């Protein structure tokens with residue numbers, strides 16, 4: 001019997017065409033048209049089409065993301081469904097993938113896929129990427145791997161992958177440790193596993209979590225925006241190993257004394273943050289103040305993680321442990 005895959009369509013370039021009146025790409029393709037670009041799909045699997053939205057991924061906010069989570073959860077809880085594929089714009093695909101990875105508790109394959117070239121361009125990559133996602137979804141090797149991102153014949157873990165290039169078809173990379181596997185000759189081949197995956201048992205997330213990137217000479221004025229607007233958490237993309245300009249420190253102190261959770265990651269592409277430096281604004285100083293450390297996550301994913309953790313608990317020690325787990 002053929003396996004059943006639910007494909008949830010959310011939009012993105014995989015569903016876009018150039019509008020001749022504005023000479024720019026906009027959502028235009030429906031689910032059937034996208035599926036129609038993949039040859040022999042009906043011979044391989046039973047496909048259940050689920051229309052969720054036709055949004056560019058910069059339009060996907062945290063409310064929409066939680067609606068999508070509920071839909072994916074319902075699909076994987078359906079005994080008739082063997083795997084779920086989500087077509088998605090690439091700009092925020094890693095955030096959606098990571099939130100689903102943290103919140104879902106399933107062994108069934110859940111795979112995100114998109115395209116870098118729209119349907120009007122020569123070499124539309126939606127069909128090849130969706131084909132590779134289907135091969136990955138059908139493979140018994142893909143069971144219990146966590147949420148996956150399949151693009152350009154590479155299989156990456158949602159917890160590790162990030163969009164690295166604005167244009168390249170080979171844009172989704174796991175810069176620290178590389179892909180989990182590849183899709184070759186219609187088969188999903190894996191070379192490694194994620195040793196410890198993280199699950200956060202919550203159906204709600206905290207939306208008021210900000211993201212701030214550090215730069216040379218910045219001061220703390222912006223911190224008051226987050227404090228005055230009652231943000232519950234803030235991720236700081238710090239410099240290097242996890243250090244901030246000294247003039248930001250008074251703002252961090254104000255945020256912490258207002259019970260805001262301040263999480264630290266680095267603006268470097270790879271490598272963990274750690275409390276190596278003891279000077280004013282150095283990692284050790286920040287840690288002593290009560291800042292928590294986000295390992296090698298990029299800022300946008302650390303924010304998603306803190307949104308999920310703050311949806312689950314208000315207990316500071318538990319927040320710290322969950323945020324710093326495995327790091």
Ligand SMILES: NC(=O)C[C@H](N)C(=O)O
Pocket residue numbers: 011012013014055056057058088089090091092114115116117
């Ligand atoms: N390649 C893409 O899908 C990019 C597009 N701007 C989106 O994220 O919707």
